[in-house]
Amino acid sequence: METRNLQPLIFARELTRVYALGEGEVIGINRICLEIPAGELVVLKGNSGSGKSTLLSLLAGLDRPSGGQLIVAGYDLNNVSDAELTCFRREVIGMVFQSFNLLPTLSVLENTCMPALLAGKPLLDTRERAMELLGWLGLKDRLNHLPAQLSGGEMQRCAIARALINDPAIILADEPTGNLDSRNGQSVMTLLAELNRNWKRTVIIATHSNLADRIASSTICLKDGMITDHTCDT
Ligand SMILES: Nc1ncnc2c1ncn2[C@@H]1O[C@H](COP(=O)(O)OP(=O)(O)OP(=O)(O)O)[C@@H](O)[C@H]1O
Numbered sequence: 001m002e003t004r005n006l007q008p009l010i011f012a013r014e015l016t017r018v019y020a021l022g023e024g025e026v027i028g029i030n031r032i033c034l035e036i037p038a039g040e041l042v043v044l045k046g047n048s049g050s051g052k053s054t055l056l057s058l059l060a061g062l063d064r065p066s067g068g069q070l071i072v073a074g075y076d077l078n079n080v081s082d083a084e085l086t087c088f089r090r091e092v093i094g095m096v097f098q099s100f101n102l103l104p105t106l107s108v109l110e111n112t113c114m115p116a117l118l119a120g121k122p123l124l125d126t127r128e129r130a131m132e133l134l135g136w137l138g139l140k141d142r143l144n145h146l147p148a149q150l151s152g153g154e155m156q157r158c159a160i161a162r163a164l165i166n167d168p169a170i171i172l173a174d175e176p177t178g179n180l181d182s183r184n185g186q187s188v189m190t191l192l193a194e195l196n197r198n199w200k201r202t203v204i205i206a207t208h209s210n211l212a213d214r215i216a217s218s219t220i221c222l223k224d225g226m227i228t229d230h231t232c233d234t
């Protein structure tokens with residue numbers, strides 16, 4: 001029997017990230033235990049400094065744990081090589097940030113294609129997929145615009161297209177509506193919910209906003225780097 005599928009997509013045990021700061025240390029997250037099955041839409045809540053971004057960075061493979069165990073989509077992130085980590089970040093994870101993080105000198109189409117081209121995928125296929133995604137996201141008339149020529153909502157939708165170009169199983173969003181007005185914020189949350197429900201992606205959203213409450217399948221509350229509550233909302 002295939003046992004891999006029975007494992008949670010995300011498994012963390014006693015996961016810890018401690019930052020060295022001068023002579024001392026700052027705790028980012030503290031001995032977090034977590035199991036997230038595939039197909040969930042998890043909302044991470046907690047005050048500023050509670051460890052949301054630290055946890056997302058570890059899940060994304062952008063940062064390495066100081067202690068504990070972290071396995072995401074079968075990758076043991078404590079023990080992966082740099083080459084495996086690069087592959088993990090490109091193929092498994094799509095990331096969306098508060099400040100969009102688009103490359104300012106590249107067009108909407110180029111920004112969207114970039115992760116696929118870096119992964120060595122063919123240009124024509126990549127362009128075709130990017131145009132499909134950008135069409136779905138309502139940006140087909142903005143393909144050649146630079147980020148500075150877009151509204152905030154358009155920039156975030158371009159960032160979502162970029163996050164999806166390599167067809168990742170997991171979408172991580174760090175405060176994705178933080179720089180958007182409520183209408184655009186709502187539309188980004190609706191898109192993330194659609195990716196979860198219709199595209200079967202596992203989505204984790206760190207947010208202060210209550211816009212995500214309605215779409216969450218579970219909510220994790222962090223305080224001082226620790227989980228204080230993990231509720232299943234469905
Ligand atoms: N690079 C770093 N060096 C030192 N300390 C850090 C670093 N990054 C985060 N921290 C500390 O780790 C703790 C958790 O920070 P984190 O950014 O994860 O919080 P957060 O919940 O995302 O907050 P916010 O809601 O403001 O985004 C905070 O005390 C923060 O000061």
Ligand SMILES: [Mg+2]
Pocket residue numbers: 052053054174175
């Ligand atoms: Mg944060």
